[in-house]
Amino acid sequence: EKGGYEHFMLKEIYEQPRSVADCMRGRVNADSGLLVLGGLRDYVDKLAKTKRIVIVACGTSWHAGLVAEYIFEELARINVEVEYASEFRYRNPIIKEGDFVIAISQSGETADTLAAIELAKSKGATIIGVCNVVGSSIPRATHAGAYTHAGPEIGVASTKAFTAQVTVLAMMAIAVARKKGTLHEDTFRRLLFELERIPSKIETVLKTDEKIKEIAAQFKDSRNFIYLGRGYNFPVALEGALKLKEISYIHAEGYPAAEMKHGPIALIDEEMPVVFIATKDSSYEKVVSNIQEVKARKGKVIAIVTEGDKLIPTMADYTIEIPAMHEALIPLVATIPLQLLSYHIAVLRGCNVDQPRNLAKSVTVE
Ligand code: M6R
Numbered sequence: 167e168k169g170g171y172e173h174f175m176l177k178e179i180y181e182q183p184r185s186v187a188d189c190m191r192g193r194v195n196a197d198s199g200l201l202v203l204g205g206l207r208d209y210v211d212k213l214a215k216t217k218r219i220v221i222v223a224c225g226t227s228w229h230a231g232l233v234a235e236y237i238f239e240e241l242a243r244i245n246v247e248v249e250y251a252s253e254f255r256y257r258n259p260i261i262k263e264g265d266f267v268i269a270i271s272q273s274g275e276t277a278d279t280l281a282a283i284e285l286a287k288s289k290g291a292t293i294i295g296v297c298n299v300v301g302s303s304i305p306r307a308t309h310a311g312a313y314t315h316a317g318p319e320i321g322v323a324s325t326k327a328f329t330a331q332v333t334v335l336a337m338m339a340i341a342v343a344r345k346k347g348t349l350h351e352d353t354f355r356r357l358l359f360e361l362e363r364i365p366s367k368i369e370t371v372l373k374t375d376e377k378i379k380e381i382a383a384q385f386k387d388s389r390n391f392i393y394l395g396r397g398y399n400f401p402v403a404l405e406g407a408l409k410l411k412e413i414s415y416i417h418a419e420g421y422p423a424a425e426m427k428h429g430p431i432a433l434i435d436e437e438m439p440v441v442f443i444a445t446k447d448s449s450y451e452k453v454v455s456n457i458q459e460v461k462a463r464k465g466k467v468i469a470i471v472t473e474g475d476k477l478i479p480t481m482a483d484y485t486i487e488i489p490a491m492h493e494a495l496i497p498l499v500a501t502i503p504l505q506l507l508s509y510h511i512a513v514l515r516g517c518n519v520d521q522p523r524n525l526a527k528s529v530t531v532e
Contacts, residue, residue, distance in 0.1 A: 172513075174520045175321035175413070179505050180372060183365040185316040185326040186498065189333045196358035201341050203312045203334070209294065213338075214346040216266045219244055220259075220291070222251040222282040223270040224529065226324035226408060230296075230331035231270050232401035233497045237336055240494065241343035251282040252532070263290035270335075271295070272319055272327035273528035274302025281532075283307050296334050298327050312338065321520045322527050323413050325505050328405065329368070329498050336361065336495065360492040364499065367489045371502045374486055378503055381468060381484045382510030385439050391416055392430060392465075393504070394423040395443035396453055402443045402497045406504035413519045414512040423449075423456040436464040441507070442482070443500050446472035447493040457481050468507075470500050 171177035194201055203210075213219070219238060221231035228250060235246040249259070251269075255278060261267070267286040271279045274297040283293050283304065295311030297304050298319065305311055314330035340357050343349035349357075385391075391410055395403035400422045407420035421430055423442070434440065440460045444453045454477065460467055461481055469482040472490050479485045486503045488496075512519045 173321065173509075175323055175325060175509055178319055178321050178326045179502070179509065181317065182326050182329050182502065183369045183372070186329050186333050186368060187365040188315045188317070189330045190337070190361060191315070193337060194358055194361050196355060196362050199355060199358065201337060201344070201358060203337055203341060205310050205312050206294065206338065206341070209292070209310050210341050210345050212292065213244075213266055213342045214242070216264060217245060219246045219266045219268060220254075220261065220286070221246060221248045221268045221270065222254050222279055222286070224251050224276050224278055226328050226405060227270040227272060227279075227331060229401045229405040229408070230328055230335060231268070232404070233332050233398060234268070234335035234339065236398050237339040237494050238342070241339050241349055242346055243348045244342070249282070251276065251278040255282045255285050259285070261286050261289035261291045265291045266294060267291045268294045268296060268335075269304055269308060270331055271304045272298045272314075272324055272331070274299045274304040275528045275530050276304070277530050277532050280304055280307060296331055298330065320527075322522055322525050323409055323508070323519070328501060332498050333361070333364070357492060357494070360495055363491070364495060367491060367499050368502055371488050371499055374503065375506055378486060378506045379510045381486070382507055382514055384484075385466075386511050386514040388416060388437070388439050390433065391418040391439050391441065392433065393418060393420040393441045393443075394426060394456060396423045396449035397447065398493055398496050399443035399445065399447070399449075399500060402500045402504065403441070405501055406441055406443075406508070409505055409508040410511065412525060413508055413522050414515055414517055415523070416511065423453055426456060426459065431459065431463070434460055434463040434465040436466070439466045439468060441504065442467060442469045444469045444471050444478055445488065445496050445500060446475060446490060447496060454478065454481075470503055
Protein backbone atom coordinates (compact mmCIF):
# COMPACT_ATOMS: atom_id res chain seq x y z
CA GLU A 167 0.00 0.00 0.00
CA LYS A 168 3.04 2.24 0.34
CA GLY A 169 3.64 1.65 -3.36
CA GLY A 170 7.26 0.61 -2.86
CA TYR A 171 8.14 3.59 -0.69
CA GLU A 172 9.52 3.13 2.79
CA HIS A 173 6.99 5.47 4.35
CA PHE A 174 3.63 6.98 3.50
CA MET A 175 5.13 10.42 3.92
CA LEU A 176 7.70 9.79 1.18
CA LYS A 177 5.04 8.29 -1.08
CA GLU A 178 2.83 11.32 -0.52
CA ILE A 179 5.69 13.74 -1.20
CA TYR A 180 6.37 11.95 -4.48
CA GLU A 181 2.69 11.92 -5.40
CA GLN A 182 2.58 15.70 -5.62
CA PRO A 183 3.09 16.11 -9.37
CA ARG A 184 -0.01 13.94 -9.73
CA SER A 185 -2.04 15.28 -6.82
CA VAL A 186 -1.57 18.89 -7.91
CA ALA A 187 -2.55 17.89 -11.47
CA ASP A 188 -5.61 16.03 -10.12
CA CYS A 189 -6.57 19.11 -8.16
CA MET A 190 -6.59 21.20 -11.36
CA ARG A 191 -8.20 18.56 -13.58
CA GLY A 192 -11.27 19.92 -15.36
CA ARG A 193 -10.78 23.22 -13.55
CA VAL A 194 -7.95 24.90 -15.44
CA ASN A 195 -7.19 25.11 -19.12
CA ALA A 196 -4.78 27.82 -20.17
CA ASP A 197 -5.30 27.37 -23.92
CA SER A 198 -9.01 28.04 -23.72
CA GLY A 199 -8.76 30.44 -20.76
CA LEU A 200 -10.88 28.10 -18.62
CA LEU A 201 -10.96 28.41 -14.84
CA VAL A 202 -13.92 26.85 -13.04
CA LEU A 203 -14.44 25.61 -9.53
CA GLY A 204 -17.76 23.78 -9.81
CA GLY A 205 -18.73 24.04 -6.14
CA LEU A 206 -18.10 27.78 -6.11
CA ARG A 207 -19.84 28.73 -9.34
CA ASP A 208 -22.47 30.83 -7.57
CA TYR A 209 -20.04 32.34 -5.11
CA VAL A 210 -17.25 33.83 -7.24
CA ASP A 211 -19.45 36.81 -7.96
CA LYS A 212 -20.24 37.34 -4.29
CA LEU A 213 -16.60 36.90 -3.28
CA ALA A 214 -15.64 39.53 -5.84
CA LYS A 215 -17.98 41.96 -4.04
CA THR A 216 -17.01 41.15 -0.46
CA LYS A 217 -14.93 43.58 1.53
CA ARG A 218 -13.39 41.03 3.81
CA ILE A 219 -12.40 37.39 3.91
CA VAL A 220 -11.45 35.62 7.14
CA ILE A 221 -9.54 32.37 6.78
CA VAL A 222 -9.69 29.88 9.65
CA ALA A 223 -7.53 26.76 9.94
CA CYS A 224 -4.92 24.99 12.07
CA GLY A 225 -1.35 23.81 11.52
CA THR A 226 -0.28 23.26 7.95
CA SER A 227 -3.72 24.28 6.69
CA TRP A 228 -3.21 27.61 8.45
CA HIS A 229 0.04 28.01 6.52
CA ALA A 230 -1.86 27.40 3.28
CA GLY A 231 -4.21 30.14 4.49
CA LEU A 232 -1.31 32.57 4.87
CA VAL A 233 -0.21 31.90 1.30
CA ALA A 234 -3.81 32.53 0.22
CA GLU A 235 -3.86 35.84 2.08
CA TYR A 236 -0.92 37.09 0.01
CA ILE A 237 -2.44 35.85 -3.26
CA PHE A 238 -5.95 37.20 -2.61
CA GLU A 239 -4.69 40.58 -1.46
CA GLU A 240 -2.32 40.98 -4.36
CA LEU A 241 -4.52 39.73 -7.18
CA ALA A 242 -8.04 40.51 -5.96
CA ARG A 243 -7.30 43.43 -3.61
CA ILE A 244 -9.59 41.99 -0.93
CA ASN A 245 -8.75 42.39 2.73
CA VAL A 246 -7.90 38.95 4.15
CA GLU A 247 -7.27 37.93 7.74
CA VAL A 248 -5.89 34.52 8.62
CA GLU A 249 -6.82 33.16 12.01
CA TYR A 250 -5.93 30.12 14.03
CA ALA A 251 -9.35 28.49 14.38
CA SER A 252 -8.70 27.94 18.09
CA GLU A 253 -8.08 31.64 18.74
CA PHE A 254 -10.90 32.84 16.55
CA ARG A 255 -13.52 30.74 18.31
CA TYR A 256 -12.59 31.73 21.84
CA ARG A 257 -12.69 35.49 21.28
CA ASN A 258 -15.72 37.41 20.33
CA PRO A 259 -14.63 37.82 16.71
CA ILE A 260 -16.02 40.63 14.59
CA ILE A 261 -18.00 39.06 11.77
CA LYS A 262 -20.63 40.91 9.81
CA GLU A 263 -23.15 39.76 7.29
CA GLY A 264 -21.49 39.80 3.92
CA ASP A 265 -18.18 38.58 5.33
CA PHE A 266 -16.78 35.42 3.86
CA VAL A 267 -15.02 32.78 5.92
CA ILE A 268 -12.80 30.25 4.20
CA ALA A 269 -12.16 27.16 6.32
CA ILE A 270 -9.22 25.01 5.27
CA SER A 271 -8.84 21.45 6.52
CA GLN A 272 -7.30 18.32 5.08
CA SER A 273 -9.29 15.93 7.27
CA GLY A 274 -12.46 18.00 7.47
CA GLU A 275 -12.70 16.86 11.09
CA THR A 276 -10.54 19.31 13.06
CA ALA A 277 -12.62 20.26 16.11
CA ASP A 278 -11.44 23.87 16.42
CA THR A 279 -11.96 24.58 12.73
CA LEU A 280 -15.44 23.09 12.84
CA ALA A 281 -16.35 25.15 15.91
CA ALA A 282 -14.99 28.33 14.25
CA ILE A 283 -17.25 27.65 11.27
CA GLU A 284 -20.35 27.24 13.47
CA LEU A 285 -19.54 30.49 15.27
CA ALA A 286 -19.01 32.44 12.03
CA LYS A 287 -22.20 30.97 10.58
CA SER A 288 -24.19 32.08 13.61
CA LYS A 289 -22.93 35.61 12.98
CA GLY A 290 -24.13 35.61 9.39
CA ALA A 291 -20.95 34.86 7.42
CA THR A 292 -20.90 32.77 4.28
CA ILE A 293 -18.61 29.80 4.76
CA ILE A 294 -16.50 28.27 2.01
CA GLY A 295 -14.66 25.01 2.69
CA VAL A 296 -11.36 23.85 1.23
CA CYS A 297 -11.11 20.21 2.32
CA ASN A 298 -9.57 16.97 1.17
CA VAL A 299 -11.76 14.27 2.72
CA VAL A 300 -15.01 14.11 0.76
CA GLY A 301 -18.14 14.04 2.90
CA SER A 302 -16.31 14.84 6.15
CA SER A 303 -17.84 17.10 8.83
CA ILE A 304 -16.44 20.47 7.64
CA PRO A 305 -17.68 20.26 4.03
CA ARG A 306 -21.09 19.34 5.44
CA ALA A 307 -21.10 22.43 7.66
CA THR A 308 -20.17 24.93 4.92
CA HIS A 309 -22.34 26.78 2.38
CA ALA A 310 -20.07 25.88 -0.53
CA GLY A 311 -16.56 24.75 -1.20
CA ALA A 312 -13.94 23.14 -3.35
CA TYR A 313 -12.31 19.81 -2.63
CA THR A 314 -8.56 19.48 -2.98
CA HIS A 315 -8.70 15.96 -4.53
CA ALA A 316 -5.22 15.09 -3.28
CA GLY A 317 -6.25 11.52 -2.43
CA PRO A 318 -5.92 9.98 1.04
CA GLU A 319 -3.10 11.40 3.15
CA ILE A 320 -1.91 8.83 5.69
CA GLY A 321 1.34 10.35 7.00
CA VAL A 322 0.66 12.54 10.02
CA ALA A 323 2.84 15.25 8.49
CA SER A 324 0.76 16.99 5.90
CA THR A 325 2.48 17.22 2.51
CA LYS A 326 0.38 16.71 -0.60
CA ALA A 327 -2.66 18.17 1.16
CA PHE A 328 -0.79 21.46 1.59
CA THR A 329 0.16 21.81 -2.08
CA ALA A 330 -3.38 20.90 -3.12
CA GLN A 331 -4.83 23.47 -0.69
CA VAL A 332 -2.59 26.20 -2.08
CA THR A 333 -3.54 25.15 -5.62
CA VAL A 334 -7.28 25.43 -4.87
CA LEU A 335 -6.85 28.74 -3.06
CA ALA A 336 -4.74 30.14 -5.90
CA MET A 337 -7.43 29.09 -8.40
CA MET A 338 -10.08 30.76 -6.24
CA ALA A 339 -8.10 33.98 -5.91
CA ILE A 340 -7.45 34.11 -9.65
CA ALA A 341 -11.13 33.47 -10.46
CA VAL A 342 -12.30 36.13 -8.02
CA ALA A 343 -9.71 38.66 -9.21
CA ARG A 344 -10.76 38.16 -12.79
CA LYS A 345 -14.41 38.62 -11.90
CA LYS A 346 -13.57 41.71 -9.91
CA GLY A 347 -11.56 43.17 -12.75
CA THR A 348 -8.34 43.55 -10.75
CA LEU A 349 -6.49 41.09 -12.96
CA HIS A 350 -5.36 42.00 -16.43
CA GLU A 351 -6.39 39.42 -19.04
CA ASP A 352 -2.74 38.77 -19.94
CA THR A 353 -1.82 38.10 -16.32
CA PHE A 354 -4.87 35.85 -16.00
CA ARG A 355 -3.73 33.78 -18.98
CA ARG A 356 -0.17 33.71 -17.75
CA LEU A 357 -1.21 32.50 -14.31
CA LEU A 358 -3.25 29.65 -15.80
CA PHE A 359 -0.33 28.72 -18.00
CA GLU A 360 1.99 28.78 -14.99
CA LEU A 361 -0.43 26.71 -12.89
CA GLU A 362 -0.46 24.01 -15.56
CA ARG A 363 3.31 23.82 -15.39
CA ILE A 364 3.53 23.35 -11.62
CA PRO A 365 3.32 19.52 -11.67
CA SER A 366 6.34 19.23 -13.97
CA LYS A 367 8.27 21.76 -11.86
CA ILE A 368 7.57 19.67 -8.76
CA GLU A 369 8.84 16.67 -10.73
CA THR A 370 12.08 18.55 -11.42
CA VAL A 371 12.56 19.33 -7.74
CA LEU A 372 11.95 15.70 -6.73
CA LYS A 373 14.97 14.79 -8.86
CA THR A 374 17.21 16.71 -6.45
CA ASP A 375 16.29 14.28 -3.66
CA GLU A 376 19.76 12.68 -3.47
CA LYS A 377 21.37 16.04 -2.90
CA ILE A 378 18.79 16.89 -0.23
CA LYS A 379 19.54 13.57 1.48
CA GLU A 380 23.24 14.48 1.58
CA ILE A 381 22.42 17.83 3.13
CA ALA A 382 20.17 16.08 5.66
CA ALA A 383 23.10 13.87 6.69
CA GLN A 384 25.14 16.98 7.54
CA PHE A 385 22.49 18.35 9.85
CA LYS A 386 20.84 15.31 11.38
CA ASP A 387 22.39 15.99 14.78
CA SER A 388 21.53 19.68 14.92
CA ARG A 389 19.47 20.70 17.91
CA ASN A 390 17.87 23.78 16.35
CA PHE A 391 16.95 25.15 12.96
CA ILE A 392 15.75 28.52 11.73
CA TYR A 393 13.73 28.93 8.52
CA LEU A 394 13.49 32.34 6.87
CA GLY A 395 11.59 33.72 3.90
CA ARG A 396 9.84 36.89 2.82
CA GLY A 397 6.54 37.56 1.11
CA TYR A 398 5.05 34.43 -0.40
CA ASN A 399 7.95 32.48 1.06
CA PHE A 400 7.31 33.49 4.65
CA PRO A 401 4.55 30.87 5.05
CA VAL A 402 6.88 28.39 3.33
CA ALA A 403 9.42 29.05 6.10
CA LEU A 404 6.77 28.37 8.75
CA GLU A 405 5.74 25.18 7.00
CA GLY A 406 9.35 23.98 6.65
CA ALA A 407 9.91 24.50 10.38
CA LEU A 408 6.68 22.74 11.36
CA LYS A 409 7.53 19.75 9.16
CA LEU A 410 10.94 19.41 10.78
CA LYS A 411 9.80 19.69 14.37
CA GLU A 412 6.86 17.35 14.13
CA ILE A 413 8.71 14.40 12.61
CA SER A 414 12.35 14.82 13.72
CA TYR A 415 11.77 16.45 17.13
CA ILE A 416 14.40 19.08 16.32
CA HIS A 417 13.43 22.50 17.56
CA ALA A 418 12.77 24.71 14.54
CA GLU A 419 11.36 28.17 14.09
CA GLY A 420 10.11 29.92 11.01
CA TYR A 421 10.26 33.69 10.72
CA PRO A 422 9.84 36.39 8.12
CA ALA A 423 13.48 36.99 7.16
CA ALA A 424 13.31 40.66 8.14
CA GLU A 425 12.22 39.78 11.67
CA MET A 426 15.54 38.05 12.24
CA LYS A 427 17.17 41.21 13.49
CA HIS A 428 14.39 41.76 16.01
CA GLY A 429 15.50 38.81 18.13
CA PRO A 430 16.27 35.49 16.49
CA ILE A 431 19.63 36.75 15.19
CA ALA A 432 20.91 36.35 18.75
CA LEU A 433 20.65 32.58 18.28
CA ILE A 434 22.98 32.45 15.32
CA ASP A 435 26.40 30.88 15.72
CA GLU A 436 28.37 28.17 13.91
CA GLU A 437 26.00 25.54 15.29
CA MET A 438 22.86 27.07 13.81
CA PRO A 439 21.53 25.89 10.44
CA VAL A 440 19.42 28.56 8.73
CA VAL A 441 17.23 27.55 5.82
CA PHE A 442 16.51 30.45 3.49
CA ILE A 443 13.84 30.38 0.83
CA ALA A 444 15.71 32.77 -1.43
CA THR A 445 14.09 32.56 -4.85
CA LYS A 446 14.36 35.23 -7.56
CA ASP A 447 11.28 37.26 -6.66
CA SER A 448 10.51 40.78 -5.53
CA SER A 449 12.29 40.24 -2.17
CA TYR A 450 15.43 38.64 -3.62
CA GLU A 451 17.90 41.45 -2.84
CA LYS A 452 16.59 41.82 0.69
CA VAL A 453 16.94 38.10 1.33
CA VAL A 454 20.48 38.16 -0.06
CA SER A 455 21.43 40.71 2.60
CA ASN A 456 19.79 38.57 5.28
CA ILE A 457 21.96 35.66 4.13
CA GLN A 458 25.04 37.88 4.47
CA GLU A 459 23.97 38.76 8.01
CA VAL A 460 23.74 35.09 8.92
CA LYS A 461 27.08 34.23 7.30
CA ALA A 462 28.74 37.12 9.13
CA ARG A 463 27.74 35.36 12.35
CA LYS A 464 29.00 31.98 11.09
CA GLY A 465 25.54 30.40 10.73
CA LYS A 466 25.25 27.50 8.28
CA VAL A 467 23.09 28.48 5.34
CA ILE A 468 20.97 26.10 3.29
CA ALA A 469 19.29 28.09 0.53
CA ILE A 470 16.42 27.24 -1.78
CA VAL A 471 17.24 29.25 -4.90
CA THR A 472 15.95 29.75 -8.41
CA GLU A 473 17.65 27.68 -11.10
CA GLY A 474 20.65 29.51 -12.51
CA ASP A 475 21.20 31.76 -9.48
CA LYS A 476 24.92 32.57 -9.51
CA LEU A 477 25.15 34.80 -6.46
CA ILE A 478 23.67 32.85 -3.55
CA PRO A 479 25.75 29.69 -4.19
CA THR A 480 28.86 31.84 -3.49
CA MET A 481 27.48 32.70 -0.05
CA ALA A 482 25.45 29.72 1.12
CA ASP A 483 26.91 26.46 2.43
CA TYR A 484 24.36 24.43 0.47
CA THR A 485 21.91 25.34 -2.24
CA ILE A 486 18.94 23.52 -3.71
CA GLU A 487 17.58 24.80 -7.03
CA ILE A 488 13.95 25.06 -8.04
CA PRO A 489 12.67 26.19 -11.47
CA ALA A 490 11.55 29.79 -12.04
CA MET A 491 7.82 30.58 -11.91
CA HIS A 492 5.29 33.32 -11.16
CA GLU A 493 5.99 34.63 -7.68
CA ALA A 494 2.53 33.81 -6.33
CA LEU A 495 3.00 30.12 -7.13
CA ILE A 496 6.48 29.63 -5.66
CA PRO A 497 5.15 28.13 -2.38
CA LEU A 498 3.76 25.18 -4.38
CA VAL A 499 7.27 24.19 -5.41
CA ALA A 500 9.57 25.69 -2.75
CA THR A 501 7.84 23.58 -0.08
CA ILE A 502 8.89 20.31 -1.72
CA PRO A 503 12.62 20.40 -0.84
CA LEU A 504 11.72 21.34 2.74
CA GLN A 505 9.40 18.33 3.01
CA LEU A 506 12.22 16.10 1.75
CA LEU A 507 14.79 17.68 4.04
CA SER A 508 12.71 17.03 7.14
CA TYR A 509 11.82 13.55 5.94
CA HIS A 510 15.47 12.53 5.49
CA ILE A 511 16.59 14.11 8.74
CA ALA A 512 13.83 12.26 10.62
CA VAL A 513 14.69 8.93 8.96
CA LEU A 514 18.41 9.39 9.72
CA ARG A 515 17.51 10.06 13.35
CA GLY A 516 15.49 6.85 13.46
CA CYS A 517 12.16 8.59 14.02
CA ASN A 518 8.77 7.16 13.16
CA VAL A 519 7.98 9.63 10.41
CA ASP A 520 4.48 8.42 9.61
CA GLN A 521 3.34 8.40 13.21
CA PRO A 522 5.35 10.89 15.21
CA ARG A 523 5.03 10.81 18.98
CA ASN A 524 2.18 12.71 20.64
CA LEU A 525 0.42 13.45 17.33
CA ALA A 526 -2.75 12.22 15.68
CA LYS A 527 -3.66 12.62 12.03
CA SER A 528 -6.69 14.65 12.84
CA VAL A 529 -7.18 16.64 16.00
CA THR A 530 -10.79 16.04 16.89
CA VAL A 531 -10.43 17.28 20.46
CA GLU A 532 -10.16 20.92 21.46
O1 M6R B 1 -6.97 18.14 8.91
P1 M6R B 1 -6.56 19.58 9.11
O2 M6R B 1 -5.97 20.18 7.89
O3 M6R B 1 -7.66 20.43 9.66
O4 M6R B 1 -5.42 19.52 10.19
C1 M6R B 1 -4.82 20.67 10.69
C2 M6R B 1 -3.56 20.36 11.46
O5 M6R B 1 -3.84 19.53 12.55
C3 M6R B 1 -2.51 19.68 10.58
O6 M6R B 1 -2.20 20.44 9.45
C4 M6R B 1 -1.21 19.42 11.36
O7 M6R B 1 -0.60 20.64 11.70
C5 M6R B 1 -0.26 18.54 10.55
N1 M6R B 1 0.21 17.42 11.34
C6 M6R B 1 0.93 19.27 10.02
O8 M6R B 1 1.77 18.46 9.26
